[in-house]
Structure formats: structure tokens, C-alpha cells
Amino acid sequence: MSLHMMLSLLRRHSLIPLLLALQVAMACAILCNVLFLAWQRLEPMLADSGMDEANLILVDNVYSSKGAFSPAQLQAVVLALRQAPGVASVSPAFGLPMVTSGLVDFALQGPTGVKVGTNGYFGEGLVKTLGLKLTAGRDFLPGEYLDWGVGYEGAKQDEAATRPIIITQSLATQLFGSTQPLGQLLSDPGDKQGKTHYQVIGVVAHLLRNQLSLANHGRADNTILVSYRLAGGYMLSFGVRSQPAMRELALAGVRKAVERELRTMMGVDAQPKISFYAERRAAAFKNDRAVLWLFGGVIAAVVVVVLLGIMGLSGFWVQQRTRQIGIHRALGARRGDVLRHFLLENALITAVGIALGMGLAFLGNRLLMAHYELPSLPWGYLPLGALLMLALGQLAVLSPALRASNVPPVVATRSL
Amino acid sequence: MGLVYSLQLAIAGGCRNPRNSALAAITVAVGLAACMTTLTLLHVLSADPLPGRSQNLYLAWVDTVQAKHEDYHSLNGVKYLDYRLIKTDAAKTLLDAHRATRQTVVAGLQVDVGTDDSRREQKGQDLLATSADFAPMFGLALRYGRPWSQEEDRTRARVALIDVGLAQQLFGTPNAVDRLIRVKGSLFRVIGVVAHFAPSPHFYGLDRWSFDAKRHETVFLPYSAALEVGLDNFNQDRCDASVSEAPIHADLARCSWLMAWVQLENAQQVSDYRQYLNHLNEQTPRSQAFGKAEPAQLIRTDEWLGMQQVVPDTVRLNVWLAGSFLLLCLVNVAGLLTAKFLSRGSEIGIRRALGAPRRAVFAQHVLEACTVCLAGGVLALPLTLGGLWILRQQADSFSALARLDLGMFTTLFALALGLGVLVGLLPAWRASMVQPGLQVKSA
Numbered sequence: 141m142s143l144h145m146m147l148s149l150l151r152r153h154s155l156i157p158l159l160l161a162l163q164v165a166m167a168c169a170i171l172c173n174v175l176f177l178a179w180q181r182l183e184p185m186l187a188d189s190g191m192d193e194a195n196l197i198l199v200d201n202v203y204s205s206k207g208a209f210s211p212a213q214l215q216a217v218v219l220a221l222r223q224a225p226g227v228a229s230v231s232p233a234f235g236l237p238m239v240t241s242g243l244v245d246f247a248l249q250g251p252t253g254v255k256v257g258t259n260g261y262f263g264e265g266l267v268k269t270l271g272l273k274l275t276a277g278r279d280f281l282p283g284e285y286l287d288w289g290v291g292y293e294g295a296k297q298d299e300a301a302t303r304p305i306i307i308t309q310s311l312a313t314q315l316f317g318s319t320q321p322l323g324q325l326l327s328d329p330g331d332k333q334g335k336t337h338y339q340v341i342g343v344v345a346h347l348l349r350n351q352l353s354l355a356n357h358g359r360a361d362n363t364i365l366v367s368y369r370l371a372g373g374y375m376l377s378f379g380v381r382s383q384p385a386m387r388e389l390a391l392a393g394v395r396k397a398v399e400r401e402l403r404t405m406m407g408v409d410a411q412p413k414i415s416f417y418a419e420r421r422a423a424a425f426k427n428d429r430a431v432l433w434l435f436g437g438v439i440a441a442v443v444v445v446v447l448l449g450i451m452g453l454s455g456f457w458v459q460q461r462t463r464q465i466g467i468h469r470a471l472g473a474r475r476g477d478v479l480r481h482f483l484l485e486n487a488l489i490t491a492v493g494i495a496l497g498m499g500l501a502f503l504g505n506r507l508l509m510a511h512y513e514l515p516s517l518p519w520g521y522l523p524l525g526a527l528l529m530l531a532l533g534q535l536a537v538l539s540p541a542l543r544a545s546n547v548p549p550v551v552a553t554r555s556l
Numbered sequence: 557m558g559l560v561y562s563l564q565l566a567i568a569g570g571c572r573n574p575r576n577s578a579l580a581a582i583t584v585a586v587g588l589a590a591c592m593t594t595l596t597l598l599h600v601l602s603a604d605p606l607p608g609r610s611q612n613l614y615l616a617w618v619d620t621v622q623a624k625h626e627d628y629h630s631l632n633g634v635k636y637l638d639y640r641l642i643k644t645d646a647a648k649t650l651l652d653a654h655r656a657t658r659q660t661v662v663a664g665l666q667v668d669v670g671t672d673d674s675r676r677e678q679k680g681q682d683l684l685a686t687s688a689d690f691a692p693m694f695g696l697a698l699r700y701g702r703p704w705s706q707e708e709d710r711t712r713a714r715v716a717l718i719d720v721g722l723a724q725q726l727f728g729t730p731n732a733v734d735r736l737i738r739v740k741g742s743l744f745r746v747i748g749v750v751a752h753f754a755p756s757p758h759f760y761g762l763d764r765w766s767f768d769a770k771r772h773e774t775v776f777l778p779y780s781a782a783l784e785v786g787l788d789n790f791n792q793d794r795c796d797a798s799v800s801e802a803p804i805h806a807d808l809a810r811c812s813w814l815m816a817w818v819q820l821e822n823a824q825q826v827s828d829y830r831q832y833l834n835h836l837n838e839q840t841p842r843s844q845a846f847g848k849a850e851p852a853q854l855i856r857t858d859e860w861l862g863m864q865q866v867v868p869d870t871v872r873l874n875v876w877l878a879g880s881f882l883l884l885c886l887v888n889v890a891g892l893l894t895a896k897f898l899s900r901g902s903e904i905g906i907r908r909a910l911g912a913p914r915r916a917v918f919a920q921h922v923l924e925a926c927t928v929c930l931a932g933g934v935l936a937l938p939l940t941l942g943g944l945w946i947l948r949q950q951a952d953s954f955s956a957l958a959r960l961d962l963g964m965f966t967t968l969f970a971l972a973l974g975l976g977v978l979v980g981l982l983p984a985w986r987a988s989m990v991q992p993g994l995q996v997k998s999a
Binding site: 155156159160162163166167169170174177243245247255256257258259329330351354409427430431434438441442445446448449452453455456457459460504507508511512513 | 576579583586590628629630631632633634679869870872873874876877880881883884885887888890891892894895898899950952982986
């Protein structure tokens with residue numbers, strides 16, 4: 141049967157193809173948007189953290205109940221942690237991956253005027269403790285660190301100086317393009333006097349930021365290490381790297397050392413969090429996982445409803461046309477011709493639905509953007525949705541189409 | 557033709573092709589359940605926290621903090637939290653002026669509360685430091701005893717109202733009037749026992765929680781007495797520039813930490829009070845170095861909840877998702893019904909040939925669609941309850957509040973019926989267009 145004939149057939153019996161196309165359109169719009177929403181949550185989970193995750197122990201939720209921790213007290217804890225069995229490296233730090241109790245918000249402006257929002261991590265020796273891979277430049281020198289702490293009184297102001305920082309490969313590309321990043325100066329776009337400057341002295345391959353909700357759209361590596369040394373203050377956190385063979389021993393040792401050195405300052409009720417990176421990661425993504433399950437459920441429900449819908453309607457339509465199929469066969473059409481006819485018909489209807497669905501998907505995305513902080517739907521999702529719907533349509537119509545192709549030519553002679 | 561006959565035909569039609577009818581009903585049920593589950597959560601979260609009172613309650617705010625306003629723009633979407641708190645002095649001025657029908661200030665924290673002999677102790681109780689008018693303004697229901705007076709606010713009396721549950725836990729009896737409780741080492745005399753008080757959202761203390769099925773205030777103290785005994789771990793908004801940067805132990809006298817609420821009965825009172833606040837704002841001496849003060853604000857409860865965006869975005873997003881899924885289900889059911897109706901085309905043809913008007917055929921099929929959708933509505937009920945159960949297992953504090961009430965229950969059925977009509981229109985129209993003659997010929 142020619143395409144022209146098929147189209148005129150569709151036009152004459154328009155209600156059923158219309159309902160089919162409408163279903164495809166709505167499913168396409170929902171799937172595109174849900175897939176996009178799901179990707180927002182999935183992207184941070186898939187990002188490369190750049191760290192030696194297996195051996196990293198994180199310690200936080202350490203608050204003083206009796207005034208600030210002094211530098212001497214902090215030094216005593218660091219010493220105790222270093223002496224714990226199986227501990228390879230210790231860094232008192234502020235801002236650590238998967239730790240949201242301390243968040244440092246940094247805005248950087250490159251020489252071309254590009255502004256990038258980043259998260260900063262402070263702490264001496266973090267490159268070594270986190271196990272980061274330097275791809276260019278060097279680590280901070282001991283003399284480059286400046287003392288700092290939350291409510292720490294000994295913190296010095298350095299208004300005129302430029303602070304050395306280490307950035308990630310991704311940030312280097314965003315800020316400097318193809319230019320060599322080492323030695324370049326960055327400024328703070330919020331600082332109107334233009335006094336604050338940061339100088340890039342090193343580049344690491346990857347480092348995951350701790351504002352995880354922003355770790356998508358290529359922003360996962362928007363993280364910098366700043367040459368501040370945590371020296372005291374009201375809240376402490378630590379990164380501790382264990383020796384691979386002595387992980388459990390190291391964890392127990394760290395717990396014991398924190399308990400011994402800090403309990404009197406923290407108070408009886410305080411509950412410091414001390415666990416391996418994997419555990420913190422699981423906790424940090426708990427909510428996202430629940431949301432992803434929900435989206436998965438929506439996708440599954442939409443797919444099932446559409447499959448059943450197309451199957452039911454197409455089946456009915458085939459049944460209605462049994463005699464015509466028989467005539468068609470009697471006039472010389474082969475089984476393959478009938479099968480192809482129904483597959484092609486479905487593809488045509490689905491295509492109309494998809495065209496409509498793309499418009500709907502776009503509208504839906506605009507609607508969501510108006511109410512929620514959401515970027516616009518990337519074009520790539522539309523062909524993805526289209527392909528998905530086409531495959532679903534063909535799958536759903538397969539059984540009715542096979543049934544149609546099995547209609548014997550003799551049907552044409554009956555009930556005339 | 558009688559409605560009863562139409563209904564009989566509709567039900568008979570539904571039973572004739574049970575697989576198709578069941579599939580249609582299940583599809584409607586799943587769509588409805590998804591929609592109702594998300595709507596119920598939205599409904600619970602956007603409910604009026606104090607029905608009958610909240611429309612007269614206004615948050616009053618004046619800018620008396622002696623510091624420059626930071627215009628901080630983050631590229632990471634980090635915002636300074638601003639709960640419109642005021643300083644102690646401003647609070648005293650507002651309370652003493654008596655310009656509103658009633659006025660009160662609130663601030664809260666968590667404390668351990670014990671009996672005077674320290675035999676029993678309840679940890680982590682939510683305490684509200686407030687003033688005398690709180691009880692009548694917010695409808696605090698007293699089971700025993702009396703609320704404290706404004707005089708007791710002024711004299712910093714060591715008196716307290718406690719929750720009936722806490723009274724039971726501490727003293728083994730709900731009537732704990734005249735017993736003593738120990739808060740941070742100081743003794744307070746219980747003068748009243750109040751019924752469980754948990755407005756949701758927790759609009760007068762969003763800094764601590766907005767929705768939490770597990771938390772509610774169990775101790776109420778005069779704020780003046782609370783300050784005197786050294787309760788000072790209250791959250792703060794902004795501090796005077798003279799306060800050094802130590803965010804954990806700030807100086808309450810120079811920081812904003814109290815939230816002021818006033819009760820105003822009519823538009824005239826509201827505009828008068830607004831004028832009064834503006835006047836107060838302008839009268840506050842302010843150093844040139846800090847720039848102009850921000851305008852004073854008077855915000856009604858519902859506006860306040862909107863400003864603070866208490867209903868999480870994801871909840872609304874899920875309603876949109878479920879709504880569009882329901883639409884998809886409806887188109888699907890419309891398709892199923894079309895197939896079903898048209899497959900008995902010859903029968904309709906015969907009915908028409910025998911004299912049934914087009915209208916009767918149409919009515920019969922719309923009714924059949926309604927029956928299917930109502931069956932879907934009945935099926936949706938257990939599904940919705942299941943969906944809400946799943947919601948309550950979520951980790952976030954607000955999902956635990958999701959429960960179906962009578963209003964939502966009736967909405968479910970009204971929705972099912974309305975959808976039945978909507979979904980039935982197109983297939984029923986198509987069925988009523990069947991030509992009598994043609995079908996009789998081929999039958």
C-alpha cells in the first residue's frame with residue numbers, strides 16, 4: 141500500500157490515530173522532562189571526586205561548648221591523630237567533600253571577565269591527605285599558609301597580599317580557556333575595591349565540590365584549595381588518610397583520639413561524626429536516591445501506560461480491519477507487506493505524536509523554569525525522547541501487527 | 557428514556573468486556589492515586605497553621621541593627637538567612653506601646669528540662685521564650701492553671717507553662733500546676749499546663765523548623781526571665797557592627813533575635829500600625845556610616861509563609877508531574893473506551909434503528925465512562941493510602957505529615973466523577989455518531 145493511501149486512510153478514520161498520537165505526545169513530553177530532572181540528580185553522583193576515596197576518613201561536627209579551641213589544643217589533637225595506628229596523613233580543614241557543616245562560597249573572576257561560583261576548601265596538606273593528583277604546578281609551601289578559624293581571634297588580615305590557590309583542570313579551562321593557568325591572577329567580583337587577588341600555583345585533575353546540588357552541568361569540579369591553615373576557633377573538622385591495609389584500625393584509632401582529646405571541650409552530649417568517605421557519600425546522596433527512585437517510578441508508569449494503550453488501540457483497529465486485510469492479502473499482498481504496513485502506520489502516527497510532544501516538552505520545561513531554579517532543556521533530550529517513543533511504539537504495535545499479518549486471505553470471501 | 561435504564565445498560569456494558577473495563581479502571585486509579593498522593597502532601601503543607609486566627613496575625617519588623625546592609629551576591633545561590641528578627645530594645649518598645657490589639661515576641665531554643673530534685677529529666681525539649689499575649693493570640697489552650705500576666709513579664713517572674721505530655725513525663729500527672737521545673741540550673745514555677753500545641757507550618761519559628769511531625773514546643777517562659785537566667789543560645793539574624801565575628805556566642809543585646817507578632821483586626825488598624833512602625837524606624841538613631849535603614853515591615857501570616865517559601869519546591873514539582881501523568885492516563889482511557897464502544901457498533905446501530913435517539917446513546921456511554929472512572933476512584937483509595945504510606949517513610953521531616961483527610965477523600969471522588977464525564981465525552985460522541993442503517997446491513 142502506498143504512503144499516499146495510508147495517509148488518506150488515517151485522515152478518514154481520524155479519532156483512533158488522534159488518540160494514539162496524543163498519548164505519544166504526552167508521554168514524550170513527560171519522559172523528556174523527567175529524564176532531564178533525573179539527570180540533574182544523577183550527575184553529581186557520577187562525578188569523579190579526584191580523591192583517594194577508599195582510605196579517606198572524615199571527622200566533623202566538632203563544636204566547642206566552652207569558648208574557642210586554642211591553637212595548642214588543635215595541635216594536640218593533630219598529634220594524637222597522627223600517632224594513631226594506620227594513619228598516613230592528617231589535615232585539620234574547613235570545607236571538605238561530602239561535609240556540609242562548613243561551606244565556603246567563593247566567586248572568582250578570570251582575566252577574560254568570566255565569573256565562576258566555586259566552593260573553597262581550607263587546610264594544610266589537603267593535597268596529600270585527600271590524595272589529589274597535581275597535573276601542573278605545585279602544592280602550597282608551609283610558609284604560604286595563613287592562620288584562620290571560625291571565630292578564631294588570632295586570624296591575621298592580609299588585605300593587600302595575593303592568596304595562592306590550587307584549582308581544578310575544569311576550572312582552568314572555564315577561567316583561562318586554552319591559556320596556561322599557572323601564575324595567573326584571579327579577582328573576587330564581589331569586592332568592589334578590587335583588593336583581593338588569588339594566584340593559581342597548582343592544578344589538580346579533579347576535586348568534587350561540597351555544594352552537591354550544584355555539582356551538575358559541568359560544575360562538579362568548581363572547587364579550589366585556598367592556602368589557609370585551620371588554627372583554632374569554635375568548630376573543627378579533619379581529613380584523615382589511612383594506610384590501605386589498616387583502614388579499620390585507623391578508624392578506631394581516630395575515634396579514640398578524638399574522644400580522648402576533645403571530649404572535655406565538646407561537652408557530654410556532643411556527637412562528632414567520624415566515618416569513611418563512602419559512608420558520608422551514601423548519607424549525602426540519600427535524598428537524591430529517593431528522588432531518583434521516584435523518577436524511575438514515573439518513567440516506568442508512563443512506559444507501561446503507553447505500551448498498554450498503544451497495544452489496546454492498535455489491536456482494536458486491526459480487528460476492525462480484518463476483512464480489509466483479508467482482501468489485501470487475497471489481492472496478492474504477502475504477510476511481510478501487511479506487517480510492514482502496520483509498523484509503518486504506527487511509525488507515522490508516532491512521528492506526528494513526537495512532533496507534538498517536542499512542543500509540549502519544551503512548554504513543560506518553560507513552565508518548570510518559571511517556578512523552579514532549573515536550566516532550559518538541552519536539545520539533546522528531544523531526539524532521545526523521540527527515539528524512545530519510536531521504539532516504544534514499534535514494540536507495542538508488534539503483536540497486533542503480527543496478528544494482522546496472520547489474517548488468511550480467505551477472510552475476504554466471508555460475510556459478504 | 558429513564559436514567560435507571562441508561563445506568564443498567566452502562567453497567568452491563570462494563571461487564572461485557574471485563575478485561576478492557578478493568579484495564580481502563582486500573583489506569584484511572586493509578587493516575588488518580590499519583591495525583592491525590594502529591595496533592596495531599598501539598599494540601600497538608602500549605603494548610604493554614606492557625607485557622608480563624610492567622611488572618612489577623614502580622615509579623616512586625618523594624619530595622620534597628622547598627623550595621624551596614626550587606627549586598628552579598630553569591631554565584632552559588634548562597635543566601636543570608638533572614639527571619640526578620642528584632643533586637644531586645646525594639647521588642648520592648650513594641651510591647652510597651654500597646655498599639656495593636658495584642659502584641660508578643662517569640663524566640664526559641666532546645667533545653668533539657670528536669671524536676672526541682674533533678675530526679676527526672678527530659679532532654680532536648682523545645683522551649684519558647686515569649687510574652688504574656690502569646691497564649692491568647694496564638695490560641696494556646698490551657699488544661700490547668702492560668703497564663704502569665706504582663707506584670708509578670710515586667711517583673712521577670714520565674715513562671716512557666718508546660719505541655720501536658722511533658723507534665724506527665726516529669727511529674728506523672730497532667731496537673732503539674734505549682735510544681736517546679738529546672739531549666740539550665742534555674743527553677744521556674746509551673747502556673748499552667750497547656751494542650752498539645754503544634755501549628756504546622758511552624759510559622760513563628762521557621763529558623764528552627766517549618767514542618768516536623770516530631771517537634772513541638774513543650775515549655776513556654778517569659779522572655780525577660782529567660783534572659784535573666786542566662787538562656788542565650790537563640791538564633792540571631794544580624795548583629796551591630798560593634799559585635800566581633802564570633803557567630804556562636806553573640807551578644808544578644810546587640811543582635812536581633814526576637815520575632816514580633818501583633819494582632820490587628822481591620823484594615824484601618826493595619827494601616828495605623830504600619831505608620832507607627834515607619835515612624836519608629838525613622839526615629840531610631842543611626843550612624844551615617846551604616847547608610848539608610850531598611851523600611852519597616854508588617855507582614856500577614858500567609859504573606860510571610862509565601863515569602864519564606866515554606867512549601868518545598870519538590871512538593872509542587874511532584875504535583876505537576878503527577879498531574880501530567882493523570883492527563884496521559886485519561887487520554888489512554890479515552891482510547892480504551894473508544895475501542896470498546898466502537899466494537900459494539902452494530903449493536904448501537906440496531907438500537908438507533910429501533911428508534912433510540914442519538915442523545916440516549918450518548919448519555920448511556922458517558923454514564924458507562926463515569927462508572928469506569930468511579931470504579932477507578934474506589935481502586936485509587938487504597939493506592940493513595942499506599943502512596944502516602946511510602947511518603948511517610950521518607951527521611952525528610954515534612955513528608956511524615958502526609959495524611960488523607962475527609963476533604964481530600966471527597967475531592968478524590970468528585971475528581972473521579974468529573975474525569976469520567978470528561979473522558980467519556982469523545983468516545984460517547986463517536987459512538988452516538990454510528991449510522992443506524994449501515995450497521996444493521998452488515999450485522
